[in-house]
Amino acid sequence: MNRIGRMPIARMVAAAAATVALTVVSACGGSGSSGSGSNTGEYLIGASLALSGPSAVYGSNLGGGMQAYFDYVNKSGGVNGKQIKLSQADGGFDTATTIQSLTKLAQQKPIAIGGLIVSGATAGAVSTIDQLKIPVLIASPVASLNRPPASPYIFGAGGPVISDEAFMLSDFATANLIKGGSPRVLTVNHISTEGESFSENIKKIAADKGWTLVGDESYKVGTLNFDAQAAKIAAAKPDYIFMAPDTSGTTLIKALKAAGVTATILTSQGGPHEDQLADLDYPSIYVGREIRYPSGDAPAVKDYLDRVKASGGSVDPTSHVTQYGYLQAQIITEVLKKCGADCDSAKFLDTIKNIGTIDTQGFTAGPVTYSADTTQGLHTEVVYTWNANQKKVEPTPGTYNYPRRP
Template identity: 30%
Template structure:
């Protein structure tokens, strides 16, 4: 985002938490069979190379939590994708093909994610899975996807395992937790002048990867002594007295929060209850306005990371932001667009851009090669995506926002920095 905008805008930023990815399937091995096919049949065979593809359609799928507590993320993410695909289909589709999206509820259960992924690939014969959600399920299905060789674009997760080690068929988009941990530590030292850092982290992939990255960056900066305590919690916890009291006992003036919305809101509320007022510095996973509804004034003043192009009143006239709002209003008029909608929108945008570049003869190999032509792609709501033949690392740049809570009806995030990359 241009520097002249980033410092003055207010934003609904995006939880991304969390977690979003896409799986593309086809039959790339048929390319080697083409030489033995009679010339009269070659044109027809070209159009049969990838499953889920016809002359007029390309069928894709996704798995998200559409029931249970994580449905508050999965449902708007799905609607964000549907809105963008509807917009594209209204224009005739991509290269003459309209996009058909099949979605399945995985309940945020890894075993169900694996089952539904296999169904989509082997029974529904989709060409791609787009915008799948949830670190546990995406990691559980990763070996299967790698073995199949299907392109996988935008995982709804910040796990670095989708990019490291390199996987030819994976195209992460949102920053991974390692990048974020580096940026959070750097910001705490350079911008907040932290004296005593405490990390309160979710005891899972997100929290542990982020904590390790914070330690790495502090060591790199020669500031390892600033980390006074690292306190875990579980997603099932309802009482956050222990982590908050431990942070207070360590005299933490900057408390870095790594986790999802509900527990982090509980931590902020508990801190307010006992009169503990550190500077909270939180993961982009909780950058959606949901935090204000959960924590209310306890979230006021928190600083939160962001990564997607900001959307709010003052950016609505920018073409790519206006398109988002107008399209959401057309297809989902009763919903207030959120960061979760944006996540789905970005997943769909990234996939569609790959389709456009792949051309008419749609195969897995062709799609992967097309994705590898991205160089600082900035036309959508993601920021400067680049993929090469040897590196599919996601976005590295992030910015920071400050939570402003006035009352139950007035709250927002205000951007306070430009995009920052770890040193």
């Protein structure tokens, strides 16, 4: 996994791609599909989701988030006089199954496909996406695919690559926490290219700002016991800990608290979720998020909770993965509005590339933006903190941007 859990991307599985190459050619006819919508009473949208295997909970939540928003749109009269139909296919969490799900969906001629997250499976399917020529939204930054040049058919509906989080977090710290002097700073990352780049960026920033670097720790993804490392960090006596986001980070923070560490921790989405912050009850922690926590007061967040509940099923509305699915559906709907009643996949592609700004009404920290210069989508985060006195999560004032990528 990557953006969902912020783990490093696995290598592309070329052999798996070759296995289904004939299926791809058959599905796309060698020239792409115009997509359903121009001559029917509905818009067909596909979703390739991890509905089986160890990541099935992610797939069901992401698909549920998409369906919840489309249900709301359809009950409100649809788009351009048409209903939106979502067709789901199980992409598992491996390259071969992901490619099979994409080709299966392509045979139905959808206007666009969502549901994908960045992983080795998605990275291995990029060539297939290029052959199918159907616009695809992924719940992650396109740059995470590590595949230059970027595919013209893939659009990010997530935040930055991990290494870019360093710039946003340091900007926040400088504006709100570090008021001069030479604070003691320590970096923590999971062993991966992105995690290590995060720490390298923090070290460069620290040198530029005159901060004192007192440690640079790393760990293997999936580590369960951090007692020794927590003791080492405690001995370094940092004032601030910049932590690359990862699902193991919550376990590390528990170990740090047990070791008596009270340094301010700065991390981002992919780190502790809202309920985990309450469970940790760490005295000074800040988490950057491009999508607002579900407990927020923004009307768009309350609408989200109501719509997910109204959609039924066992979808977890507190899951950030459900939020990603909801956001993908929101983006697709806005593109369809501008694309028109006769929208097909080719017109959808042209529309999303030139749509400019999409206002999510406060569901995200900032607007979604696509243009000829960027397919990243989100470029802004809001930073949350745990109020240990009042025992609740609170947003800090303002928003913070990270570097735009193609």
